[in-house]
Amino acid sequence: MKPNSLPETIPNWLNGEECPAKSGETFDKLSPHTGRKLCGVVRSGPQDVESAIQTARSAQEGWAALTPVQRGDILHDIAQSMRRHQKEIAEIVAMETGMSFNAALGETGGAIAEGEFMAGEGRRFYGRTTTSAVPNKYAMTVRQPLGVAGLIIAANTPIANVAWKVFPALVCGNAAVLKAAEDTPATAWYFARIAHETGLPPGVLNVIQGYGAEAGTPLVANPDVDVISFTGSTAVGRRIASIAGERLAKVSLELGGKNPLVVCDDADLESAAKWTLLSAFSNAGQRCASGSRIIVFDSVYDRFRDMLVERTKQLKIGPDNADDLGPVINEKQLVNMIDAIQAAQQRGAVVLSGGYRLDDDAHAGGFYLAPTIIENADPKDDISTVELFGPITCLYRVSDFQEALQLANASPYGLTACIHTLNFHRAMEFSQKIQAGVSVVNAGTFGSEPHMPFGGLKQSGNGTREPGTEALDVYSDLKNIIINIDPELL
Secondary structure (H helix, E strand, O other): OOHHHOOOEEOEEEOOEEEOOOOOOEEEEEOOOOOOEEEEEEOOOHHHHHHHHHHHHHHHHHHHHOOHHHHHHHHHHHHHHHHHOHHHHHHHHHHHHOOOHHHHHHHHHHHHHHHHHHHHHOOOOOOEEEOOOOOOEEEEEEEEEOOEEEEEOOOOOHHHHHHHHHHHHHHOOOEEEEEOOOOOHHHHHHHHHHHHHHOOOOOOEEEEOOOHHHHHHHHHHOOOOOEEEEEOOHHHHHHHHHHHHOOOOEEEEEOOOOEEEEEOOOOOHHHHHHHHHHHHHHHHHOOOOOEEEEEEEHHHHHHHHHHHHHHHHOOOEOOOOOOOEOOOOOHHHHHHHHHHHHHHHHOOOEEEEOOOEOOOHHHOOOOOEOOEEEEOOOOOOHHHHOOOOOOEEEEEEEOOHHHHHHHHHOOOEEOEEEEEOOOHHHHHHHHHHOOOOEEEEOOOOOOOOOOOOOOOEEOOEOOOOOOOOOHHHHHEEEEEEEEEOOHHHO
16 A cells, blocks of 8 residues: 555544544654655544444444344454455554555454454353352342443554454444554554444444544543543653543553563573564564563673674664664654663663664665664663563673573563573472463563463553453453342242
């Protein structure tokens, strides 16, 4: 899909129709590759959000009246329609994010798999039966929808983020208002169009475009929104939790990470280097699960560092499938990262590779940061503790396993973690004691599958898990049903 195939202005999607913002205002979406305008985006405000919520509220009762199997069948049809339109979706994702087409195609495939899995949950939708200590008493639990789900997503993996939230919210019988990321408006718009054309009833899914403060905050604060699911920064997550907490709304928060990757003295260094590069720099480091703290045993530190720096300098940077990474999503993010690198240098950190904006002819105007490796940073420094969401990683030297584990856990975040070792005992001890929601052995810090729960500890989230069957707990309530039998009436 070419830029001129997009609407001149990306609209809201309400009740099965494209709608402008009530204010009539728009803002520009810029290409991460060139810095030039791709399209306009409607700038929604509280009135638009209120309309979307009431539309969802009106549609929810009819949607919930369908059986879970019926809802799942409709969602399965949507997933299959996504498969037929996979190329077009990937082209939009690549255009908006700056990732290569092949990377976008892979992400879209993952979103389709999520849709297929959650559609299947409509045929399971497990409750349970249990026994009672009281004679002639039967007990069971069933899942029931919450009502209206407010879904707020990040721009880094836009179609995956849409799928992770929309499919479980809908299979549970909720209607949804999706607040699209302002940097990836077209992905959410195109998904809504596919869903509508496939047969999703009008009003069940509504998409609001705009800025977080103007469209996201009213969504979170509205008392007619029964559950809020947010993926994004920890700072914004705190604000959402505070606002929603005032009305005791249910909240699911999947937040940032500062994820450790430990390289032990017995590690396969070739494999560890490959996975470190992928963890740190794929998708230009724009993953909550990116490997941004590389903890290396002293005995192999110098060799591993030199290997990593050499291979980092060989990475290809650009928009094509042959390139290893592309630009970051916008100029503000790029500037923030460069400022963070320079500040760390002033405090004694050493940049081994990268650390600067690419401004040659091939990258002119784009939001490209050379992949950056830093050493000698204080583990308590901002560069070590603040999520930067870009192609930046830091190296740390440790003497042994216990020091590595201690440093890995010395973080306000707890999303993912990885260890490279051939020692089974180390691998198991690390997996048991690492303070993270996801622990990986001999691979990368990233990677998720539709049937597996994903989420973090500490400042990486509030304990909820999406996707997996655990996502059903986010978007439904459990009702306990008790039936007493009178033996005299038998």
